Amino acid sequence: MISFNYETDFKLDNEAKVSEWISNTILSENRKTGEINYIFCDDDYLHKLNVEFLEHDTLTDIISFDYSVGKELHGDIYISVERVTDNAKDFGVNLSVELHRVIIHGVLHxxxxxxxxxxxxxLMRSKENYYLTALN
Known part of the structure; x- marks a missing residue:
């Protein structure tokens, strides 16, 4: 089961469509969907996790904690909406595209x-691009 949680003032559009896309990606990679939690947050929230758990004193767009068992995927994927927004501007892409890239990046890990x-x-970027086309 894929769930979306919000620790910031943000709401993902089309949760059902995105969830189905993630599940289809997992199946395409010959894996099974377990419990995957997406937590959308801000830079401060994710920075604290980065320092506490990874000992990295930097900003990042995503941190994933993998609890998978064999081919059944389980985990928590934290995404900084602030960082993704800034990255979308820096890369000259639509926020939706960059957000979906980061969402699928965690699952590909x-x-x-x-x-x-x-x-x-x-290889990771190639896989991201491939699965991004499947969403549209």
Missing amino acids: YCGYKDKTDDDAN
Whole structure:
């Protein structure tokens, strides 16, 4: 089950459509949907988590905590709406596109994709782009 939670003044449009898209992405990656919680928050909220749990004193757009068991995906995905909004402006893309990219990015991490090396980041970006087209 995919749930959306809000710790800031933001509401995701079309929760049912986005949830179905996420579930279809998970199935396409030969995984099963477990309990996945999206928590939309602001920079301060996510910064505190980043410092407390990852010891990173930086702003970020997403932090995901993976509790998956085998091929069944479980976890909490925290997204800073402030950071995503700024990134959308910086990248010259629509906020909706950048938000959906970040939403699917977290699930792709649960599917085993990494983004620390250039090759891994390129594969991750390719997967993001592929699944973004499936949403439209």
